[in-house]
Amino acid sequence: MKGTRKTIFLGAIAALAIAGGLAWWQVALPGPLAFAGGRQVDLATYRGRSPTGVPSELASADPLTKGRYLTEAADCQACHTAKGGKPFAGGRAFKLPFGTIYTPNITPDRETGIGAWSDAEFVRAVHKGIGRDGQRLYPAFPYASYAMLTDDDVLAIRRYLASLAPVRQANLPNTFSFPFNQRWLMAIWGALFNREPVFRPVADRDAQWNRGAYLVEAAGHCGECHTPRTLMQAMNTRQKFAGGAAEGWNAYNITGDQVSGIGAWSSDDLVSYLARGHAPQRGVASGPMAEVVALSTGRLTPSDVAAIAAYLRTIPSIRSSGLPAMAGPANPVASQGPTGNPHGKRVFEQACVSCHAWSGKGAVSPFQQLTGIRAVNDRTGTNVALMVLNGGGSAHSPGPYMPAFHAAYSDAEIAAVANYVTARFGTQASNLTAASVRELREQ
Amino acid sequence: MTTINVNGQQREVKVDAETPLLWVLRDDLGLTGTKFGCGIAQCGACTVHLDGAPVRSCQLPVGEIGNKPVTTIEAIGTTPAGARIQKAWLDLDVIQCGYCQSGQIMSAAALLASNPTPDDAAIDAAMAGNICRCGTYVRIREGIKEAARHG
Incomplete structure (x- = not known):
């Protein structure tokens, strides 16, 4: 009897220790720059050129131009604009x-926007995720990243937003159910x-x-989509940039891994992708990333795009089991494919074939290449199907363009062609x- | 100024490098045999040959062409495969309204040049992207086979 009690007692201690360890593992995540090693210093004592603010090309620009540039670097517009x-x-x-x-209205309208907010309230919201009336904001607003933006x-950004024409458009309430509708819980999330x-x-x-680092971690908040999340929905910095999700799309591994990540990309590839939305032989920025290029990275100065590329190339490699080595060239002869x-x-x-060609090399311009493209070599087929559904770009402006086929083909047809493309031009069907x-259509 | 080789001639055009080849052909060079259909590379009416391969000219920026030769419907009859396709088209009265047919002939000529005896599957693979509102598909298939027989 005594022995059984002792066993139960020890078991309980062990269970508590394991639970404590798991909780600690969930909470004690490395900081965003911990991977770099070395000594992190206060901005005030950093001796090099300041990593914050606008780049040297804009040093003498007027305050609104600077504010606009930083608003673009932080890509506020993509999320704070409804489709159309x-x-x-x-x-x-x-x-x-x-x-x-x-997302809420951030134009200067006094009733429906943020025109009546004080500067201090704006800074608190961006840094801490606390709304004007003290309510806690959901971390869909990337304040865990924006916390690193300087007050200046x-x-x-505040000054630039205040210069926009006010738009009267009431905010829509979210549809979260209990317990997720309890905003105060976000105070715990923020503290952790x-x-x-x-x-x-x-x-x-x-x-x-x-x-x-400043552009990627603080302004660009790349990890919000490209880093997987923990159970607690925090960015799992132990898997920094190893791939996450954005509005149903897979946001791929952008670590230095040669196979799963962007380790094989040259600096020119990265710069071309970020600045123009396309890197030859690597692919076209699509879905949410196309918006990032259009509204943010494509508007940055060459020195800033080069800095982002230089920083990304130092991210430690992580191999993703779902992203194996890509398939090579495809058979140029028409066929039903390996499956x-x-x-x-x-x-x-x-x-598809009139643009992409049976070889998958593209029939019209380099934008249409299917071979060697990450989405095509992703066995989930998710991004391929979303691309077929939604298309990308515009037929009436330069740059990559693909029509949307959501109205032209059924769910079964789109599934069939996505499975065909991954089988024929990728590693695995x-x-x-x-x-x-059907689920992807609703994204 | 961009220089492109069209139907064996060097042509200079003053257009933005992003301009689709279709508009350069029609508006700048007066070669109106190539038709505008959908503008998004989905119907095939604008098909021309770039270095012998069929390409949708509505989506091809003129700056991408470089020194590759362009052949349009106006000159396809000077190629052996093109001549045979055109003769078969006339012999079988393939055409109905005709709007899509310069594109059909360009795709068919490219197919015949690369595959002198195409079967039904090869015809489907090469021609499925060329749409015909009159539904002349049966005669198009026959026309290609007729041209192949006279190869």
Whole structure:
């Protein structure tokens, strides 16, 4: 009897220790620059060129130009604009596992926007995720990243937003259910996962790297999509940039891994992709990343794009099991492909081949290459199907363009052609069904 | 100023490098045999040959062409495959309204040049992207086979 009690007691201690260890593992995540090693210092004591603010090309620009540049670097517009809506007036829906959240109006309208906010309230919201009335904001607003923006830069963004024409457009309530509708819970989340409130450059790295770090971690908030999340929905910095999700799209591994990441990309590839949305032989920025290029990275100065590329090339490699080595060239002869997919071939020959070619090398311009492209070599097929559904770019302006096929083909046809494309031009066939395409349509 | 080789001639055009070849052909060079259909490379009416391969000219920026030769419907009859396709088209009265047919002939001529005896599957693979609202598909298939027989 005594022995049983002792066993139960020891078991309970062990269970508590394991639970404590797991909780600690969930909470004690490395800081965003911890991977770099070296000594992080306060901005005030950093000796190199300041990594914050605007780049040297804009040093003598007027305050509004600087504010606009930083607003673009932080890519505020993409999220704070409804599809087809007025810029910065909010209303864009983000469908999350707990419900739908709508971004708010950040134009200077006094009733529906942020015109009546004080500067201090704006800075508090951007840094800490606390709304004007003290309510806690959901971390769909990337304040865990924006916390690292300097006060000066946040105020420069504030000045620019205040210069826009006010748009009267009421905010939409989110549809979160209990317990996710309890905003106060976000105070706990913020206390646990938004603990590094300032950007601290690494003294042992050069000015370009630190500028890149500021742009990637604080302004560009790349990790919000490209870093996987923990159970607690924090960015899992132990898997920094190893791939996450954005509005249903896979946001791929951008670590230095040669196979799964961007380790094989040259600096020119990265610069071309970020500045123009396309890197030869690597692919076209699509879905949410196309918006990032259009509204943010494509508007940055060459020195800033180069700094982002230089910084990204130092991210430690992480191999993703779902992203194996890419397939080589494809057979240029028309066929049903290795999986024998007549339905997929039928759609491909009707709608795809005139641009992409049976070889997958592209028939019209380098934008249409399918071979060697990450999305095509992703066995989920998710991004291929979303690309077929939504297309990308515009037929009436330069740059990559693909028509949207959501109205032209059924769920089953889109699943078939996506499975055909991954099988024929990628490493492994995807296994999408009509049901999975229906879900993607709703993203 | 951009220089492109069209139907064996060097032509100079004063257009932005992003301008689709279709508009350079039609508006700047007066070669109106190539038709505008959908503008998004989905119908095939604008098909021309770039270095012998069929290309949708509505989506091809003129700056991408470089020194590759362009052949349009106006000159396809000077190639052996093109001449045979045109003769078969006339012999079988393939054409109905005709709007899509310069594109059909360009795709068919490219197919015949690369595959002198195409079967139905090869014809489907090469021609499925060329749409015909009159539904002349059966005669198009026959026309290609007729041209192949006279190769």
